[in-house]
Amino acid sequence: xxxxxxxxxxxxxxxxxxxxxxxxxxxxxxxxxxxxxxxxxxxxxxxxxxxxxxxxxxxxxxxxxxxxxxxxxxxxxxxxxxxxxxxxxxxxxxxxxxxxxxxxxxxxxxxxxxxxxxxxxxx
Numbered sequence: 001x002x003x004x005x006x007x008x009x010x011x012x013x014x015x016x017x018x019x020x021x022x023x024x025x026x027x028x029x030x031x032x033x034x035x036x037x038x039x040x041x042x043x044x045x046x047x048x049x050x051x052x053x054x055x056x057x058x059x060x061x062x063x064x065x066x067x068x069x070x071x072x073x074x075x076x077x078x079x080x081x082x083x084x085x086x087x088x089x090x091x092x093x094x095x096x097x098x099x100x101x102x103x104x105x106x107x108x109x110x111x112x113x114x115x116x117x118x119x120x121x122x123x
Contacts, residue, residue: 052114 008031016028045064053060075095082091 052111 013025013028016022017025020027022028046061049060049064050057078095079092082095083089085091086094
């Protein structure tokens with residue numbers, strides 16, 4: 001483990017500092033920060049599964065994991081396609097904004113249906 005930390009400090013931090021023109025070494029992302037952020041993100045997603053899908057926790061959890069894995073494969077391809085089509089590197093953010101809007105709409109529809117089913121017949 002110490003060897004990887006030393007490699008990170010010796011090679012990766014200087015390269016990131018140079019590539020992104022960081023003026024302060026504290027601006028370079030640390031592996032711990034990235035891992036903790038990923039864990040918080042996963043926990044926030046998996047918190048909703050038992051609330052909204054109590055009968056299908058395993059199925060929905062597997063589906064969420066599969067979509068995440070698919071995203072890791074498809075997103076870089078979409079980023080490359082967007083940059084190639086526009087010639088602008090920031091176009092990858094347009095892809096992320098579009099996916100964020102699509103995800104928000106999909107979640108809103110799913111939650112609205114769940115609430116409608118839960119309140120069906122109540123007046």
